[in-house]
Amino acid sequence: MDKLRSHAKVKIHVENENLIMYGASTESAGCVLRGVMNLQLQETTKIKSIKLELAGKMTVSWTEGVGNGHDRMFREEKSVLEHKWTFLPKQQKMHILSAGSYTYEFEMVLPGDIPESTYVANFYTVQYQLKATIERSRFLPNISNRKVVHVSRQLLPFTPEFLEPVSVANQWANKLDYEITLPSKIYTHGDQIPITIRITPLVDSLRVRHLSCTLKEYMVCRAGAQGFLNTRSRAHGRVLFSARDDKFGITNTNNGGNFVEWTKLQTIQLPSSPQELQCDIQNDAIRIKHKVKFVLSLINADGHISELRAALPIIICAVNNTGLPAYGETWRTLPYNPTSMLALLYQQTGNSPASTSMINANYSLPSYNSIFDSEEEEEQQQQSHPSSAVLPPPTYDEISPWIVSN
Known part of the structure; x- marks a missing residue:
């Protein structure tokens, strides 16, 4: 029974x-x-x-x-x-x-x-x-x-440019040169992203308050897609990684006419779980993308605070390879x-x-x-x-x- x-x-x-x-x-x-x-x-x-x-x-x-x-x-x-x-x-x-x-x-x-x-x-x-x-x-x-x-x-397929290093370089207000470099644009779950940051101050009076690095995930659910959202598209974002360095560029001396270079290697550890990190998606219902964002907070000679902002897009894939x-x-x-x-x-x-x-x-x-x-x-x-x-x-x-x- x-x-x-x-x-x-x-x-x-x-x-x-x-x-x-x-x-x-x-x-x-x-x-x-x-x-x-x-x-x-x-x-x-x-x-x-x-x-x-x-x-x-x-x-x-x-x-x-x-x-x-x-x-x-x-x-x-x-x-x-x-x-x-x-x-x-x-x-x-x-x-x-x-x-x-x-x-x-x-x-x-x-x-x-x-x-x-x-x-x-x-x-x-x-x-x-x-x-x-x-x-x-x-x-x-x-x-x-x-x-x-x-x-x-x-x-x-991914074009060869996705395998090449990704960088952004420019000069800000004739006061500093900056360069931020990533070894690749494609990553997958569990990867480490080594980021090289180089700042060259061009004036002695410039001081750094802090340098922050953030990995953000952006999602947009499209209006009318798949029978959903009869009104407007909905956006959502979340921070996957955040780090702040308050000691970056703490010294700034002009030695014999050669300006110093502030450098930093920032490593981002990507989550291994698909729930904690979504792959890049673009379909009729939703679009998901990722960006690494940087904020360099500066103190000018007159005490005014300025912020230098930069962003580099990356692609999160299920498998970190290219081609078929x-x-x-x-x-x-x-x-x-x-x-x-x-x-x-x-x-x-x-x-x-x-x-x-x-x-x-x-x-x-x-x-x-x-x-x-x-x-x-x-x-x-x-x-x-x-x-x-x-x-x-x-x-x-x-x-x-x-x-x-x-």
Whole structure:
């Protein structure tokens, strides 16, 4: 008899949690989501159905004044992608599954025109999520689990100028020369940005109060895009990094007619999480870009305070490379790889092959089924309930002829 609280566990394992679409939305071939869903039953259990759902949702929220100093929060949500896998369909009688491990494969080609995963708190969000549901009888709670999949876009190709150092140099009010240099314009999550700052004062009377460096992320949600924001476009910004040096240029002496040069190497550590740092995005719904900004606060001879401001744009990408993806990356992303799938089946689930049951859902993969001998196939077909026979993993010698021939 089923208990109110089941000890069953369901887990979702994907081949890659961070999927990348290469090219613009009008030219991208998309990407492939594949993985396995594993159900662990410690006792015989009655189950109504087993399914897996992929849902992509876009959410935009903003505030508007309604008069008398009051604001009203608006929120709109739209579905951008839906797909469902039914591994065990509903029927008149409940399915009875014996204790053991049940594994279900899933695969889907995501179209290349879907929006990228984005998370801007209380402003704009696009999220793709897998949800596994083990439906039980009417009066018993379902067994479920969720997994978020991040989808990025790599715009190609980058011209060679993106690989060259980026710098801004000029003279300010005939009082100083300045130069700010970055080694490249393209960066990705977890990178370090070394920035070289050189200031050459041209007069002795100039003093520095402080030098600040800031990395900012700018977002504009476009009006009327994707059915959202029937009024005006909404802008949002946030500071990702900020540093201030109050000792920069503390000395300024003229030694034998040669003016000193103030130099500084400022390093910016980029966040590793896609939630903390968004990639540059430009689509029908939103535009995201990044700038490194500098402010040099100066004290003139008469005590007047001036500020020298400069900004350098940078590009945050999912992958820090240029040109087309490498052959190895393309081969691993698009075709079916039986070796990696078997690793998901037996290694990520934490089960030994002798205790794992294999069920193919909605389709039959010849790369897996055809490598078993006739005795095992006959034993599998004799099963009358949804659970299949206990199948040992194929050896390398059994897999390699199929890979070569196909």
